[in-house]
Amino acid sequence: MLDTEKLIASMARDASPVTPAPHPFMLGAKWLAAAIIYIALVLVFMGLRPDIVFKLRSPIFIAELVLLASIIISTALSAALLSFPDLHQKRWVVYTPIVAVVFFILLIFLSWWADFPPVPLPRHNVQCLLSIACLTLLPTAWMFYTMRGLASTHPYWTGSIALLSAFSIGALSLRLSEQTNSLIHVIQWHYLPMLAVGLIGLLLGKILLRW
Amino acid sequence: MVAIRLVLSQAKPDVDYPTEVSKPLLHLEALMSQALAGDKHAYTEVLRETSRFIRPFLSKRLGHAAEVEDVLQEILLSIHKARHTYDAQRPYQPWAFAIAKFRLLDHLRAHYANHLRHTVELSEVENTLVEAVTESSFSYESIRAEIHLLPEKQATILQMMHQDGYTAKEVAQKIGMKESAVKVAAHRAYKILRKRLDENA
Structure with a gap:
């Protein structure tokens, strides 16, 4: 077996200058900039929902969009920090998605309470989930590709948070392009799958973020 | 001052x-x-x-x-x-x-x-336990002694895999060999060991 001193000597021999990884906030900002471009392209391709002007007068809908955006921002920053061994010594930022998700859940409950009489369910159901899943693929691939170049010591959580971020991008895109006002449908086929996505993310993190 | x-x-x-x-x-x-x-x-x-x-x-x-x-x-x-x-x-x-x-x-x-993987239920082996303990022709010491007589690399590989509990992949990383080479070396070592132990028995 190798002696530790010999190992140190051999590693030092191989030590060429390295390009430092970007600051996690820069990385997060890069992801967010790409997310904005991506959502814009999706909306150009799929079109904005026909009732967007009317919906933008609803404070609950605006709050929903703002909180979805805040989930995207907080999860992107959190995933970026989680990709560094010591969380870049900014542990508190890692927990910010919890705050965003809690507010989002509260808003959904509030909307549910306000949704009386309930808006009838649309004819489609699982198609929405599939659309979001398709829209999630590209951001997921890019985020995981970037994170694999770093060194996460929390691969499960990093995977989960990154996938949640990518899924939120898909959910926001679809919310802006699909004309669905049934809250039950939105909860069932847009937002509840987020829980499953979080679990899939744990698994993806375990497989893809090992180093 | x-x-x-x-x-x-x-x-x-x-x-x-x-x-x-x-x-x-x-x-x-x-x-x-x-x-x-x-x-x-x-x-x-x-x-x-x-x-x-x-x-x-x-x-x-x-x-x-x-x-x-x-x-x-x-x-x-x-x-x-x-x-x-x-x-x-x-x-x-x-x-x-x-x-x-x-x-x-x-x-x-x-x-x-690794420990859990190698744990054997006592009920599964209790029928064979009596003969196995008394009739084995090899003792732990004899196997250990034979391992030490193997070429250094083979002995290290066997020791790491069986005593320290490393997988072939981990051994390969530790001693700077390819995983397939470690497996081949281990296989050869088993053959030599088997032959020698049979001769001694």
């Missing part, structure tokens, strides 16, 4: 406690910064210092000195792999300890999983 100056100059480091504490940390950060720029000497120093403060951390948590050394080497390799994620603006020790903790947990997880 001279005496007073002397006393003051001697007393200063003790009074200025924070400087005393931050000195070694700053030293490591500066060294790591140089190491990232390609300074091999600084890198050697950083790794030596790192093993100096990680070793006691591992010793408190692991039983055997050999195991401590193994995990320490894993940690140093991980630090080498992840060194681009270190930012010289931040303290070095929390970064190194985060990696150390991660690798230690990985090691413990693999260790216990």
Whole structure:
């Protein structure tokens, strides 16, 4: 077996200058900039929902969009920090998605309470989930590709948070392009799958973020 | 006057406690910064210092000195792999300890999983237990002695795989061989061992 001193000597021999990884906030900002471009392209391709002007007068809908955006921002920053061994010594930022998700859940409950009489369910159901899943693929691939170049010591959580971020991008895109006002449908086929996505993310993190 | 100056100059480091504490940390950060720029000497120093403060951390948590050394080497390799994620603006020790903790947990997880995998239900073997214990022609000592007579590389591989519980892949990483080469060497070693033990029996 190798002696530790010999190992140190051999590693030092191989030590060429390295390009430092970007600051996690820069990385997060890069992801967010790409997310904005991506959502814009999706909306150009799929079109904005026909009732967007009317919906933008609803404070609950605006709050929903703002909180979805805040989930995207907080999860992107959190995933970026989680990709560094010591969380870049900014542990508190890692927990910010919890705050965003809690507010989002509260808003959904509030909307549910306000949704009386309930808006009838649309004819489609699982198609929405599939659309979001398709829209999630590209951001997921890019985020995981970037994170694999770093060194996460929390691969499960990093995977989960990154996938949640990518899924939120898909959910926001679809919310802006699909004309669905049934809250039950939105909860069932847009937002509840987020829980499953979080679990899939744990698994993806375990497989893809090992180093 | 001279005496007073002397006393003051001697007393200063003790009074200025924070400087005393931050000195070694700053030293490591500066060294790591140089190491990232390609300074091999600084890198050697950083790794030596790192093993100096990680070793006691591992010793408190692991039983055997050999195991401590193994995990320490894993940690140093991980630090080498992840060194681009270190930012010289931040303290070095929390970064190194985060990696150390991660690798230690990985090691413990693999260790216990390995133990569970090799656990045999007593009810499954109780029928064969009586004959097996008394009729075995090989003793543990005889196998061990034969392993030591094998060529050095083969002996090391068998010892790591069967005594220390490493997989072929882990052994390959540790001794710098390909996984397939480790498996071939282990297979050859088994054949030799079997032959010798049969001859001795």
